[in-house]
Amino acid sequence: MYARTLIECAFVGGISIASRKEVAELAGVSEATVSRVLNNVGPLKEETKERVLAAALKLGYTPSSLAQSFARRRSGNLGVVMPYLPKARLFSTYYFSEILSGIGSKAREEGYDLLMLFRNAEEPMDYSTLFKMRKIDACIVLGAKEEPGELASLRRLKVEGHPFCLINQHFEGEAFHEVDADHVEGSRKAVKHFLDQGLTRIAFLNGPVSFSNSRDRLTGYSRALEESNLPLDDSLLFEGNFSRKSGVMAAKEMLPLLNEIDAIVAANDRMAIGLQQGLQELGIPKDRIPAMVGYDDSDAAELTTPALSSVHVPFYELGEIAVTKVLELLGCSLSETAASSQIIQIKLPTELVIRASSIIMNPKEE
16 A cells, blocks of 8 residues: 555656656665566565555656556566677677667666577577567567578567567568668769779678668668669679678678779778788788778777778667667557557668778779
8 A cells, every 4th residue: 555655656747857866865775676666577575566666656666658568477678689699799899889879878777777688590580479478578689680490589589579679680571570771872982982083893792681771871872873874893892701800701701803893892991901911911012902891880980091981870870769769569559549550660770981092093984
């Protein structure tokens, strides 16, 4: 009775005049615990509930309307699915660190904890079971590949009505909730930057085509050539796996053609940096390395010599938006009406950041 009275008193007026952090400090608990108490999520000691509710009443704290809309008896966890790559330091890569920072910031703001889930490389992940066991309330998927098992698992999630969202991946002919960046235009701009300087023999170091963003970048590369009435030359197409090491290995493939290459576009900065390093290790002086543009606009791009031009991708914002949208889906699926059938498909713009690595001092005449 005491707890119910405190809840009713603390929520009068609908105006927050204190922060969740202040309630947590006064009650001597974590902010996540405050969120769980106020949303009645998960098993909690009565003593803990009493302290949190008393602190909320004293401070006049009211949670956000979105937080109040969450259903009771939920885990309080937002699942984030990551690819499992042995010996790869995923969290040190700019791509994953930026997206996870955006996800973590927005999830914390909404009172949710993150549950990191690593996909087994040998078999598809059973996302549906995670929901059925109430380990997670909603799910964000990173690094999804266009493979039969993965596609079947995602289709099952959709049929069962679980809230989930893909980041930086889309499947042809499928309508999944997704938050992505415009990689077609990003790649097109990078190639056009060289074409505008009179360079026509432009090599392309792409990532695996099992990722939609690799296919999108190839589309942008091809489109830029087509707009300039230039043919696509397969001998100028190379593939890595987004790692620096694959860029080093690509240098050996490019070496025999280096005199025929005017410029290079790489599908991420790690491969571009590895390519620069690999060419130097093969005895190519810096001033003979072709002009180059990377992709992602990572912190490392500004540390290379010369500084690496790169296509900026708003990874942090992708993470924030994915959390916002997936929690909106969660609120929708818990309402008295049926979940909305409208598919969320958001595409953020990319932008070319020009630095010294792609500037030709004496551009070729057309």
